[in-house]
Amino acid sequence: MNKSRIIVSLDFSDPDLAYRHLQRLHPDHCRVKVGKELFTSSGPAFIRKLIKDGYDVFLDLKFHDIPNTVAKACQAAAALGVWMLNVHVAGGREMLRYARDAIDKAPHRPLLIGVTVLTSMSSQDLKETGIQSGTEKQVLRLTRLCREAGLDGVVCSAQEVSVVRREFGKDFCLVTPGIRPAGSAADDQKRTMTPAEAIAAGSDYLVIGRPIIQAPDPLQVLLAIEREIGTVQGKPVPVRPAGGVRQDP
Numbered sequence: 001m002n003k004s005r006i007i008v009s010l011d012f013s014d015p016d017l018a019y020r021h022l023q024r025l026h027p028d029h030c031r032v033k034v035g036k037e038l039f040t041s042s043g044p045a046f047i048r049k050l051i052k053d054g055y056d057v058f059l060d061l062k063f064h065d066i067p068n069t070v071a072k073a074c075q076a077a078a079a080l081g082v083w084m085l086n087v088h089v090a091g092g093r094e095m096l097r098y099a100r101d102a103i104d105k106a107p108h109r110p111l112l113i114g115v116t117v118l119t120s121m122s123s124q125d126l127k128e129t130g131i132q133s134g135t136e137k138q139v140l141r142l143t144r145l146c147r148e149a150g151l152d153g154v155v156c157s158a159q160e161v162s163v164v165r166r167e168f169g170k171d172f173c174l175v176t177p178g179i180r181p182a183g184s185a186a187d188d189q190k191r192t193m194t195p196a197e198a199i200a201a202g203s204d205y206l207v208i209g210r211p212i213i214q215a216p217d218p219l220q221v222l223l224a225i226e227r228e229i230g231t232v233q234g235k236p237v238p239v240r241p242a243g244g245v246r247q248d249p
């Protein structure tokens with residue numbers, strides 16, 4: 001079973017290019033994330049191809065719609081065989097419960113993760129949407145809702161990960177983007193953490209794109225990150241096996 005905590009973000013619009021980059025990685029050393037750009041251009045066939053090649057796929061489509069529509073979308077994603085998928089917590093308790101039920105009824109059960117506040121949103125942006133309490137409070141409020149609805153975890157920024165971990169305990173999956181191995185370019189990420197710092201702060205899975213994909217030898221970067229986080233005392237990675245109940249290996 002793949003125990004990698006590294007999720008490589010395949011941020012491409014061209015599936016052939018994405019696939020060429022993928023061939024420089026290895027499914028024993030990472031999982032992969034497919035978002036709206038690549039999924040819109042390449043569709044379910046590409047996801048099946050990744051899975052056939054042995055990759056665990058995080059389908060990052062951030063579903064947000066009426067409960068029935070989100071439930072059906074989750075069902076379709078589970079049927080594709082993805083390992084993880086996500087929904088916007090802002091869709092509300094009923095939408096989250098429908099998503100949970102849909103996944104629980106599926107023969108293959110991906111991890112169901114909530115997106116709280118997009119890290120592109122400032123407190124001022126939130127105010128303009130009617131939320132006065134600031135980003136951290138809103139993240140914690142939505143994470144609580146997520147937990148109550150039985151989701152498996154949340155996506156959270158490196159800055160939030162320790163407070164979320166403290167508040168919601170160890171049996172909750174935290175997926176963290178904005179990670180930069182020491183010495184690599186920040187690109188457009190503003191507040192980053194190294195892989196070791198993020199794991200030490202309580203993250204389960206690190207979403208990393210450009211520092212791996214754009215490296216001359218991506219596999220070497222993966223192995224170096226594995227060595228770096230292998231030295232950090234972290235809890236075992238929560239895994240939901242196909243058709244089974246979530247457990248710690």
Ligand code: C5P
Pocket residue numbers: 009011035118119120157177178179187189207208209210211
């Ligand atoms: O190349 P880089 O490591 O910055 O890619 C990070 C990935 O994580 C991208 O797909 C980006 O859209 C995603 N992401 C992020 N910050 C968030 C949520 C998702 O960077 N808060």
